[in-house]
Each structure stands twice: as C-alpha cells, then as structure tokens.
Amino acid sequence: MILGIAVALQIAAAAPPANLVIREGGGNLRIVPSVATISGRYLRADLLAAALGGSAGGMAGGRYSMSLGGQRIDLTEGVPFVRIGNDVVPMLLPPLRSGQTFLVPFQLAASVIPRFTTGFNFDASVSEIRIFDTSARRGVAVVPPPPQSAASAPFEGEAQPLPVRPRRAQRRLVVVDAGHGGVDPGMQGPIGNGPRITEKHVTLSVSRMLEEELKRQGVEVLMTRTRDTLIALSDRGRIANRNKGDLFVSIHVNASGNRSAAAARQRGYETYFLAEAKTEEASRVERMENEAVKFETGANAPKGDPLSFIINDMAQNEHLRESNDLAETIQNGLRRFHPGRDRGVQQANFAVLRGSFMPAVLVEIGFGTNPEEAQYLNDRVNQRRIAQSLAVSIMEYLDHYDARIGAGTR
Numbered sequence: 001m002i003l004g005i006a007v008a009l010q011i012a013a014a015a016p017p018a019n020l021v022i023r024e025g026g027g028n029l030r031i032v033p034s035v036a037t038i039s040g041r042y043l044r045a046d047l048l049a050a051a052l053g054g055s056a057g058g059m060a061g062g063r064y065s066m067s068l069g070g071q072r073i074d075l076t077e078g079v080p081f082v083r084i085g086n087d088v089v090p091m092l093l094p095p096l097r098s099g100q101t102f103l104v105p106f107q108l109a110a111s112v113i114p115r116f117t118t119g120f121n122f123d124a125s126v127s128e129i130r131i132f133d134t135s136a137r138r139g140v141a142v143v144p145p146p147p148q149s150a151a152s153a154p155f156e157g158e159a160q161p162l163p164v165r166p167r168r169a170q171r172r173l174v175v176v177d178a179g180h181g182g183v184d185p186g187m188q189g190p191i192g193n194g195p196r197i198t199e200k201h202v203t204l205s206v207s208r209m210l211e212e213e214l215k216r217q218g219v220e221v222l223m224t225r226t227r228d229t230l231i232a233l234s235d236r237g238r239i240a241n242r243n244k245g246d247l248f249v250s251i252h253v254n255a256s257g258n259r260s261a262a263a264a265r266q267r268g269y270e271t272y273f274l275a276e277a278k279t280e281e282a283s284r285v286e287r288m289e290n291e292a293v294k295f296e297t298g299a300n301a302p303k304g305d306p307l308s309f310i311i312n313d314m315a316q317n318e319h320l321r322e323s324n325d326l327a328e329t330i331q332n333g334l335r336r337f338h339p340g341r342d343r344g345v346q347q348a349n350f351a352v353l354r355g356s357f358m359p360a361v362l363v364e365i366g367f368g369t370n371p372e373e374a375q376y377l378n379d380r381v382n383q384r385r386i387a388q389s390l391a392v393s394i395m396e397y398l399d400h401y402d403a404r405i406g407a408g409t410r
Helices: 002-014 045-051 106-116 134-138 199-216 233-242 280-295 306-317 320-334 371-377 380-409
Strands: 019-024 029-036 041-044 055-058 063-068 071-076 081-084 087-090 096-098 101-105 120-123 128-131 173-178 220-223 247-254 269-274 342-348 360-367
Touching: 019 045, 029 045, 041 045, 041 106, 045 055, 045 063, 045 101, 071 106, 081 106, 087 106, 101 106, 106 120, 106 128, 173 199, 173 233, 199 220, 199 247, 199 380, 233 247, 247 380, 269 320, 280 342, 320 342, 320 360, 320 380, 360 371, 371 380
Parallel strands: 019 128, 173 220, 173 247, 247 360, 269 342
Antiparallel strands: 019 029, 029 041, 041 101, 055 063, 063 071, 071 081, 081 087, 096 101, 120 128, 269 360
C-alpha cells in the first residue's frame, strides 16, 4: 500500500496541479485551490470536505476530523498518518496548520479518500475527483423478497433444485469466472491417497451449475469460459466490464503451500475481495493464484504499467464495500453445510479481481490438497450444493443491495 501511494504522489508531483477539480455525476464542478509549500502541495481541509459533500472541524491537541462517504477521517498536525475507520494509512507528507487553517497533503484527495471511502474516484490525468451517486446511476427498482429466504434452510440429502423466485424488475448480469483452464491446470491434488482432482475441471463444473441455478432465478449470466481453455487474468475483468456486469464471482480450489503431511491436513473454504492482503496466508494464496500469469503470452499478458494499476485501483475503490458485503454473504451461505473449516472473509490483491469495476469476489471452495476435501469436491452432488449456496447468496445479496439503495432514494 505504501509503495502504491508513493508512486501515485510521485506521478502527481511531476506536474503539480494548481487546483483540485470536484465533478459530480450531473456535471456540477467545484474547485479547491491547492496551496504550495516548500514540501509540496496541500489543500484546505475545510474546503475539501465541503466540496466533497462532507463536514470537517478542529479538535484539541492539533487534531482534525473530516466526515466523508460515511467514513470518519482523523488527522493530527505534523503526523504523516491518517486514520479512516479501523485503518491507519501512511502519507508522504504530514498535515499542517496555518493559524486557524488546517492543511492536508494533496495525496489525501488523490489517493487516500478514493481508496478508503465510498463514492469517489480520482482521475490523475486531469487532477479531478469524480463523485458517484450509485443509486441514481443504477435507477434500481425494488422487488420485495419472498416471505422466507431459501438461504435460511440448510442443505440436506440430495441437492434439490432451488425454488424459482419472482422475476426481478431490473436486469441483472452476474459474471461467473471458472478459475484457470487450458494449459493452466491450477492446483492438482490431493497430497497422499485419494481421487486425483485438477482445479480447472472442478471450477468449470461448479461454475456451470451456478450458471444454471442463477438463470432459473431470472438472472442473466455470462461465463468467462465455458470449456477447457486459457483466459488471461486481465481479460476476465475486461469481459465483465465490456458486458456491464453487476457482479463478478471467480471460483477456485485452494492448495496448501507445500506437500508435507501437515500441509495435507489444511482444509476449509474462504471468500476474498480485492484489497491489500493482511495476513501471510492471504499473501500466499494471492501469489499462488496470480502465478497463472506465467501461462499468458503476447498481447494478453499484463504490461505492469504502475500508472494504469493506480488508476484501476482507484476506480475499483467504489465497489470495495459492496465486494466485502458480497463476500460475507457468500461465506455465511457456505458455513451452513460445508464440512470444511470456516476460514472467513479475507482480502488480497488478486489479479483477476483488479480489472473488474463492479462488486467482485474470489471464492476458494475447499482444499484440493486435503484427501477428504478433494473427495468432497470431486462429488457432483457436493458441487451442486456449493453452486446452489453461491446462487442463494448472490440472490440474497442482490435483494439486500436493492432494498438498501431503494431505501436511500425514498
């Protein structure tokens, strides 16, 4: 995170902007003048907060607080860190105070606010923050959920078809991504004895079942792959964006970090959304899944442009909270029946999620390196249960999202 913020500031410093432009969805513009100092460019905190539709005020001891996008931002004069909710974020320059005026580094607007609050994107090419009104952009029609959610009952016995729900008033497109494929087999297991499984086959099978379940619920589905073929990691997000997807769900099978007897005992399911990995285990899974890029050649291979990554990362910020909510809903569904350990909702910088500018998650449905879990994942009845659980969770998330946005527009 520190490296990404540093690069962003270096790019901005190459051509210091005279002003920060704030553009709302309807085209309204506000200007926040930047203040030149020996160290770099700053903005008045009160003007910035007001221009972004928030509030700000000073406190004792050189502390200052801003409220933006449903988040509280706490700063302290001379301290190059900012607290946003439970996150403490480093900055290259500290906040300053001139008389009664509190100044914040330009970086706060260019990088920190778009990354950690909802509804703001920064376009570095024109030094402009764009304010997004999600409810107005979608024009959501609310459909009341059925009296009893299918997610409230555990799966028992044979996997039965889910009851068909009333057709939604608004078109929804869910992009289902079967991990790996073609020359990229993904993980192969298990360690020791047991049925041999290959990740690319299990993910495609579950993804096809998920497609069937969602279509029965009246949801449009786009598969990134429908056969055993390689799709570049960067192309999967482009497919979703080009078709204006509403959700992106990537399905994978986990693997332990080595082939030891202890590693063979690792098991469980977890759901990821895009953010900086916070644990070594999340970092390991991130490295493992991102290794698929080695199978890509030619034009589809990522170029590693740091500016492109920063802009994409900022654009993705709008959907991070929704991605977290979707991940929680999926994890709650799996824990109702999955025999593996609940490994929780995690976050990591997965290449397949970076370019998907919509709520996006990656689901590890179990450890194929564990003999018992490999046998579980190899069974089509269990694959159907997993697909049904994912479908129920997706529908539940969409209901909650529509109700939440609809309530905000009344």
